[in-house]
Amino acid sequence: MPIDIPVMQVNQAVVLTVAELTQLNIDAQDIDSYAADMTKVLAMVAQMQSVDTTGIEPMSNPQDAVQRLRADAVTETNQRDVFQQLAPETDAGFYLVPRVVE
Amino acid sequence: MTELHRKTVRQLLTDLDNKVFSSVELTRHYLDRIERLDPSLNSYITVLGASALAQAAAMDEARRKGNQPLLAGIPIAHKDIICTQGTKTTAGSRMLDNFIAPYSATLAERLDAAGVVTLGKTNMDEFAMGSSNENSYYGAVHNPWHTDHVPGGSSGGAAASMAAGLCAAATGTDTGGSIRQPAAFCGITGLKPTYGRVSRWGVIAYASSLDQAGPMARTAEDAALLLQAMAGFDARDATSIDQPVPDYMAQINRPVKGLKIGLCQEYFDPGLDPDIKAAVLDAAKTLESRGAIIKDISLPNSQHGIPAYYIIAPAECSANLSRYDGVRFGYRCADPQSIEDLYKRSRSEGLGREVKSRIMVGAFALSSGYYEAYYRKAQQIRRLISQDFANAFTQVDYILGPTTPSPAFKLGEKAGDQVAMYLQDIYTIAVNLAGLPAISVPAGFTKGLPIGMQLIGRHLDEGGLLNVAHQYQLVTDWHNRSPNFGNQQDS
Numbered sequence: 001m002p003i004d005i006p007v008m009q010v011n012q013a014v015v016l017t018v019a020e021l022t023q024l025n026i027d028a029q030d031i032d033s034y035a036a037d038m039t040k041v042l043a044m045v046a047q048m049q050s051v052d053t054t055g056i057e058p059m060s061n062p063q064d065a066v067q068r069l070r071a072d073a074v075t076e077t078n079q080r081d082v083f084q085q086l087a088p089e090t091d092a093g094f095y096l097v098p099r100v101v102e
Numbered sequence: 103m104t105e106l107h108r109k110t111v112r113q114l115l116t117d118l119d120n121k122v123f124s125s126v127e128l129t130r131h132y133l134d135r136i137e138r139l140d141p142s143l144n145s146y147i148t149v150l151g152a153s154a155l156a157q158a159a160a161m162d163e164a165r166r167k168g169n170q171p172l173l174a175g176i177p178i179a180h181k182d183i184i185c186t187q188g189t190k191t192t193a194g195s196r197m198l199d200n201f202i203a204p205y206s207a208t209l210a211e212r213l214d215a216a217g218v219v220t221l222g223k224t225n226m227d228e229f230a231m232g233s234s235n236e237n238s239y240y241g242a243v244h245n246p247w248h249t250d251h252v253p254g255g256s257s258g259g260a261a262a263s264m265a266a267g268l269c270a271a272a273t274g275t276d277t278g279g280s281i282r283q284p285a286a287f288c289g290i291t292g293l294k295p296t297y298g299r300v301s302r303w304g305v306i307a308y309a310s311s312l313d314q315a316g317p318m319a320r321t322a323e324d325a326a327l328l329l330q331a332m333a334g335f336d337a338r339d340a341t342s343i344d345q346p347v348p349d350y351m352a353q354i355n356r357p358v359k360g361l362k363i364g365l366c367q368e369y370f371d372p373g374l375d376p377d378i379k380a381a382v383l384d385a386a387k388t389l390e391s392r393g394a395i396i397k398d399i400s401l402p403n404s405q406h407g408i409p410a411y412y413i414i415a416p417a418e419c420s421a422n423l424s425r426y427d428g429v430r431f432g433y434r435c436a437d438p439q440s441i442e443d444l445y446k447r448s449r450s451e452g453l454g455r456e457v458k459s460r461i462m463v464g465a466f467a468l469s470s471g472y473y474e475a476y477y478r479k480a481q482q483i484r485r486l487i488s489q490d491f492a493n494a495f496t497q498v499d500y501i502l503g504p505t506t507p508s509p510a511f512k513l514g515e516k517a518g519d520q521v522a523m524y525l526q527d528i529y530t531i532a533v534n535l536a537g538l539p540a541i542s543v544p545a546g547f548t549k550g551l552p553i554g555m556q557l558i559g560r561h562l563d564e565g566g567l568l569n570v571a572h573q574y575q576l577v578t579d580w581h582n583r584s585p586n587f588g589n590q591q592d593s
Contacts, residue, residue: 018462025450037459037520044521045409048479058481059488061311062297062537068340082204088434095429098438
């Protein structure tokens with residue numbers, strides 16, 4: 001049964017909710033322009049709803065490949081020092097962030 | 103005599119073997135051209151002068167000893183989404199402006215083992231999201247055929263540097279057309295291999311079920327040489343295909359006689375530029391004159407490719423790009439007041455507008471209440487599109503069509519219209535959804551701008567695509583044309 005949904009009008013509340021989900025700050029003066037962009041994209045993709053996909057299995061991998069398993073063995077060496085050189089702030093092997101618990 | 107920077111990889115290898123010039127001389131020639139000419143193209147983000155000359159000297163030495171690998175001493179450029187150890191790797195984003203890759207991508211390691219000289223890292227749309235190379239933190243790239251036009255994207259720097267003679271070959275990545283569309287816009291040959299043929303390990307992720315790296319070169323023969331080095335199973339990529347890599351150079355010399363080539367009727371729609379249509383039909387005649395059999399075919403769901411892609415790719419990108427949080431690597435905002443402030447300001451300041459827009463569309467499409475209508479529906483359409491191709495490949499061996507609906511457009515022309523930009527990918531996107539290999543080959547010109555034709559093949563038939571493209575290039579010379587760009591500055 002095809003799902004019938006009207007073209008979604010993205011309003012400011014939707015933009016702010018999605019911005020929260022994606023941990024983005026959207027400046028107040030940009031909210032309307034993000035809403036307009038999202039509305040246009042969702043209008044463009046709305047034509048999908050005209051396609052009858054009853055009984056069609058969703059495809060997530062183009063070869064329908066399944067996850068390859070490997071032996072439960074250590075294959076990587078610890079390179080913490082190398083990787084932490086890329087970090088904005090570290091101390092004694094830890095990544096530093098602003099205080100989380102007061 | 104062909105100028106050094108117009109020679110194919112194949113010709114350069116012969117000249118290097120015959121000691122006509124050394125790799126150090128060749129590398130200096132390219133580095134000099136980049137220094138003089140790239141300021142007006144902006145095709146490179148990083149140029150690696152010293153390490154390139156050291157690699158070239160090592161390959162000259164290997165050649166003296168007679169133990170040179172396949173591509174010894176050939177100067178190439180990597181798209182800046184491909185990690186190269188010890189080198190800044192930005193993906194065109196402010197987020198990674200300070201990121202020095204701690205390891206190399208498998209494909210870069212393999213090309214290094216094949217003896218290439220890495221001239222630098224090429225400009226691109228941020229995180230490969232774009233079709234014009236205007237979405238780069240490092241500024242737009244200019245098309246060397248007409249510098250007020252875009253080079254295409256997202257591998258726009260790679261295509262522009264190839265066309266301008268600023269590298270002998272290049273790597274690119276293609277999630278929805280990002281190798282083929284810029285190849286078409288810049289008059290070069292670009293191959294998107296089968297999903298899983300070239301390892302994605304160390305290639306910064308955009309949409310993981312669609313991303314695939316491949317070669318960009320002057321000719322199909324050069325693309326075959328590069329793919330030979332890049333392709334093959336890699337245990338570090340969970341979706342790598344564990345199949346042997348054939349000898350592409352042997353495959354490209356087969357005749358095309360008897361091959362069945364399909365013309366997809368849906369691709370010749372009213373939105374297609376008439377000159378591009380004429381060029382593709384002309385190419386079909388050329389192949390027919392070589393003995394190929396041309397047949398009409400139909401891909402009835404092809405019009406739904408763009409909608410399905412612009413749900414699936416943003417959905418995957420919203421998950422992949424959640425790793426950029428300002429904690430472990432990449433951009434961190436100044437003076438964060440709380441953990442939430444750290445995440446939000448680092449992401450908001452570090453990512454560009456188009457990237458943020460796609461993350462938000464993707465997160466929306468995956469969110470509770472909308473998943474079924476958007477993401478699941480798009481995945482079902484993905485299967486229908488894939489089945490269309492499978493049906494077509496019971497009737498024909500290859501599908502021929504245009505790579506793009508129009509030639510390169512002007513810088514800024516579509517910048518204000520996101521959806522118009524998305525429609526650029528109308529002929530390339532379905533190939534990524536189905537995971538198939540496809541190649542864009544120069545097939546003519548319109549108003550001084552190159553035209554690309556696209557050949558699509560069955561899974562893992564890169565050799566066959568390179569074969570048809572090579573046989574076409576043996577009897578045409580579109581791929582030998584080069585822009586006037588830089589000539590006036592040449593000594």
